[in-house]
Amino acid sequence: MQIHLKTLGCRLNEAELETWAQAFQAQGHSITRDISAAQLVVINSCAVTQDAARKSRQLIRRIHRENPTAKLVVSGCYATLNADEAQALLGVDLVVSNKDKENLVEKALSELTFETMPAMATEPAEISLFTRGRQRAFVKVQDGCRYRCTFCIVTVARGEEVSRAIADVIIEINALHAQGINEVILTGVHLGGYGSDNGENIVSLIQAILAQTDIPRLRLGSLEPWELNDEFFTLFENPRLMPHLHLPLQSGSDTVLRRMARRCKTEEYAPILERLRAQIPHFNITTDIIVGFPNETEEEWLQSFEFIKRCGFGHIHIFTYSPREGTKAATLPNPVPHEIKKQRSEQLHRLAEEMKQAFYQQNIGQTFEILWEGQRDKLENGNVQVLGYTPNYLRVACEINEGDTLENQINAFRLEQIKTDYAFGRIVGVHCVNPHKQGI
Secondary structure: OEEEEEEOOOHHHHHHHHHHHHHHHHOOOEEOOOHHHOOEEEEEEOOOOHHHHHHHHHHHHHHHHHOOOOEEEEEEHHHHHOHHHHHHOOOOOEEOOHHHHHHHHHHHHHHOOOOOOOOOOOOOOOOOOOOOOOOEEEEEOEEOOOOOOOOOOHHHHHOOOEEOOHHHHHHHHHHHHHOOOOEEEEEOOOHHHOOOOOOOOHHHHHHHHHHHOOOOEEEEOOOOHHHOOHHHHHHHHOOOEOOEEEOOOEOOOHHHHHHHOOOOOHHHHHHHHHHHHHHOOOOEEEEEEEEOOOOOOHHHHHHHHHHHHHHOOOEEEEEEOOOOOOOHHHHOOOOOOHHHHHHHHHHHHHHHHHHHHHHHHHHOOOEEEEEEEEEEEEOOOOOEEEEEEOOOOOEEEEEEOOOOOOOOOEEEEEEEEEEOOEEEEEEEEEEOOOOOOOEO
């Protein structure tokens, strides 16, 4: 049976898709990128914002229009928070809540009727990543969150914290590396809370991965800034741990942070950035900011804007606040008018772009090891342009001959000029014997 997997939202959703893909393959089915060829479509939905929930509904309807004969399974946060609504959407055959995600493959195959039978099961080591065109993999290490930030609905949708055993994570990463994957990204709803239920912690997990695997590049998903202890910072002495962290700030105003029930003040956040940048030159810190939180005054906004400017982020995910039913923030008084939220969002987008370009400029003239993607864009001169990422997560491009390939290779590359959303440059070394170096 041909199965198409689709996701919206976070990296955790991506990691769960990989797990399902492997499980379907183990049952003798295959993964297809072609929706029209699928007998089964699985959607991992999102509901982090009202807009994300709307996009989830639109995606479900669109996929049913494109392939009305396929069985359609919907899971994820939208399906969990709005189970009846999701089940009522035209074409939906099965809704699987987040708490039943581990059984999604079994439920889909046992509860739905298909005209096709599975082929002989694949070899245990065969996985879906290259079928889906990837050079890196997301690895889910935990689920759920014990914190209750007042704006967040995900903690309601995902439930209590549950961590995977370190041994299981090691087995998965080694299997991925054996298949040629050169980079894995650890993901979770509350990644820094890893081990709260099994006596481990995020530091011990990373130490084990670095000691018991040979994966060349290890990245971390979003981490809460208040959970980074002294031992965590020493992990970056190993160059296989990539020098990039996504540390959600949400606001640069301490009074707004209190209303959000965030556990890190600006005076505690800024030294973290200083320490990382002092430890590793060109360390990239990215963040999330919510614009227009209830009762965000002009004074608070200006405080927030100035603090964000001082931080010099490499990238900002900007969210215009919208109330989510079931969160404490939705009950707060004095909502910010739409026009003011729009103005502040536009102002922050301009600043974010300025900071992004400034960070790229700081890296021009540096040489990094690049992991190259499979994407190839044909150029007018007959050559092709390929894209990849530096260890500190800058997107770069290189021109090569049409018949050549860099896909999934790691090469030394010098950044020479900025071209809008990426840096352009040239390869200065052959395929690396030691791909663990961060920069030259």
